[in-house]
Amino acid sequence: MNRFSFNQATAKFWPLPDVIEGCAAAGVPGVGLWREPVASYGLSRSAALARESGVAVTSLCRGGFFGADDWLDDNRRALDEAAELGAPALVLVCGGLTGRSLAEARARVAAGLEALAPHALDVGVRLAVEPMHPMFCADRSVVATLGAALALAAPFPQAAVGIALDTYHVWWDERVFELIAAAGERIACFQLADWVLxxxxxxxxGRGLPGTGHVEFPKFLTAVAEAGYTGPIEVEVFNADLWSRPGKEILADTIRAYQSVTDGLPGV
Known part of the structure; x- marks a missing residue:
């Protein structure tokens, strides 16, 4: 459990203070937060509650959406918010086409990283480019493969730009394990979710808790460990049936799921 982090999106309707207090009571050392509930509860209050509870904020989601008119100011604010929370990474959902060609939309992502990297270094928060499954390319992220995410990160210092690796989005890629090995210290955030049918x-x-679907978690966990990543391992599951249950039950089941796929693996 020393590396486990509960992403609050897994219990979407559990109020933020209850998420943090529930994690502290269950011995969960980390939590991944989202900007909207943080804003609703209050940024300074959220940061203080996490510190007082002894639960580390392992990531903040989300930045990105580089096709929006206000993307620059919004992402700068997001970096500042992550810094106040003590989150080492701001997860970037890079945005879809927004009326542009695929090439134009991807060029905006590269330009956005160039504009934001200096501020990321200033506040000590890494921009974590998240490749998303290709079915989300048109509306959520034109960065659809781990290879593309690594290519976007490559021109920048590792302290400024890394990648967010979510098993749900990359499990299908036949090159994924060689790319994880190549990623090395570029891995800024590692998230688990299963592909269920x-x-x-x-x-x-449509995501599932780890161990309920088709993702080969031992292979991913081993590959990420061999790449040198020793940071938090978040479980982030978007599932309407799961969300309908009480938060404490969701957390308990998430802990069991995490333990079921990490048990016996060295370094986890």
Missing amino acids: PLPADVLV
Whole structure:
């Protein structure tokens, strides 16, 4: 459990203070937070509660959406928020086409990283480019492969730009394990979620807890460890059925799921 982090999106409707207090009571050392509930509860209050509870904020989601008109100011604010929370990484969902060609949209992501990297270094928070499954390319992220995410990060210092590796989004890629090995210290955030069938009508909420679907978690965990990543391991699951349950039950089941796929693996 010393590396486990509970991403609050796994219990979407559990109020932020209850998430943090629930994690502290259960001995969970880390929590991944989202900007909207942090803003609702208050940034300074959220940061203080996490510090007082002894629960480390392992990531903040989300920045990105580089096709939006206000992307620059919004991402600068997001970096500042992550710094106040003590989060080492700001996860970037890079945005879809927004009326542009695929090449133009991807060029905006590269330009956005160039504009934000100096501020990321100033505040000590890494921009974590998250490759998302290709089915989200048009509306959520034109960065659809781990190779593309690493190529975007490559021109920048590792302290400024890394990648967010989510098993749900990259499990299908035949090159994923060689790319994880190549990523090395570029891995800024590591998240677990399973690919389950059948897919729901709303594919956004079709993820499963680790061990309930088709992702080969031991291979991923071993590959990431061999790449040198020793940071937190978050579980982030978007699932409407899971969200309908009480937060404490969701947390308990998430802990069991995490333990089921990490048990016996060295370095986890």
